[in-house]
Amino acid sequence: MPEHRDDNTPDDLDTRIDHALTRIHAEDVPDEQRVRAVRTRLLDTVRHHPEPRHTRPNRVLTIAAAAAVLAGGIFVAQTVGGAGLQPSASAAAISNLTRAADNAHDEPVPPGDYRYIRTHRSSTGGFPDNRDPDANCWYRTHTVIEVWIPADPAREWLQRTTEPNERTWLRCSEREAVRQGFPLPTGPRVEERRAARGHFNGENIGRENGRDIPLPPPGFGNPTPEFLAGLPRDPQRLYHQIQQYVQGDVEDDRPDLVFDEIRSLLTTGLATADLRAALYRAATYIEGVEVIDTAVNLDGRTGTALGFTEDGAREQLIIDPATGEFIGQRSVHDEMPAGTGDYTAVHTDVAGDRGVAPS
């Protein structure tokens, strides 16, 4: 029997989480004496030691701007700086993406019907291995999330999450998990949520310090269909608007945040074909973005991918050039063990009945 997910009132759990957080490493908080000792040394250093030359604060995230062609048909961006906004990827790669943009179309959703989006996700889970302080046990598992978006998105959406709770082990085993006191759930588990506008968390985006954080007004932080409809379809203007949002007043370029925001917009399920086309083109202005000729989503469907790598984290957004659909993501990290990573396949369709997957 599928296990029904218990709904603890957020109030209670959040307060308990707040309290529990104060306990972690509490014994490491220093006493006054230690704080004073550092003060003495600090002032002593300042008084008696000559200063080094003025150094700039570290830039936390720097993106290499080198161009290279890697094996497997990956074209790495040659960045072009300066006043004009030039696309970052090579001509061949842009043509693939242009094709995707030109071909982007949406199957119309008749009134009373639903946009159906099915995301199949394969991800990695783990827990500390008590036989080895530096190692984790790792397993792969997968989930299916289905969303029915009504033709009028202001009405009630349905989201169904199905967890088969099937695992394959990369390190350790099911038996080892039980032995170490981490028995994992077995058997399929289904959860359904319903909400107008897809606001499954209510009109709040969460809580912090015991208070609700309300949804912001429509904007990148709350991408309503109206907001998305109002975004520019000119790729350069769209790029600038996204960049402005993610960077705020910060001077440093943050291509990683722009890429992330584009990914976020594509996964809302609300980005219409013309917006997707503009997003694909806008993405080519991201410094360091890659376009990968051939990429395969989790279900084996082939497409072209927009890629971004930073600090060992490699992200890809996969697009079908023939239809302009966003069909999945791949996410791996260089410092994680082989076989770990997150992969999705996204299938978009039209459903007549809510809760029923189109055949």
Added chain:
Amino acid sequence: MVGGLDSEDALAELYDAHAATLYGYIARRAGPDAADDLVSETFLTVWRQRTGFDPSRASPKTWLYGIATNLLRRHARDEVRRLRAWSREHGRQLTEEDIGARASATADAEALASTLAAGIAALREEEREVLLLVAWAQLSPLEIAEALDIPANTVRTRLHRARTRLRAVAHNPNAEVDDHA
């Protein structure tokens, strides 16, 4: 101390105002052994860059935490290892019954803390940073935005993701949480 860190007295004032909390934040994240040096390096950096400080972009406090958080990134592996070790030392597996019954408040808090410590170790670094800046340094999202030079919206998003994962870990300590965004 607006604008000018112009004397050792001013530096001492800054230290007296913020070091205790900052030290606690750093020591919890990187460990007490590394903390002395990291705290010193943070204040020395502030001192050495004082002429470049732009009070319209940050307050001295957020400037300090920005530098400290940046320095702490070199200690990420240690941080994760320490969290896992703490989790093991302080924990027993939290079960559904424990959440429901809430037997003794202290035992419950301890068990939950153990579970959360492992959950925090599994967070993305960017999510962990904002979570801990709130929990262990009591910074507001706006202050965190200033400290890390990122938009307040990004801070809120990362906080939300971090807490969502922790809530899920609290419910099911054995499963990794997916971000269904």
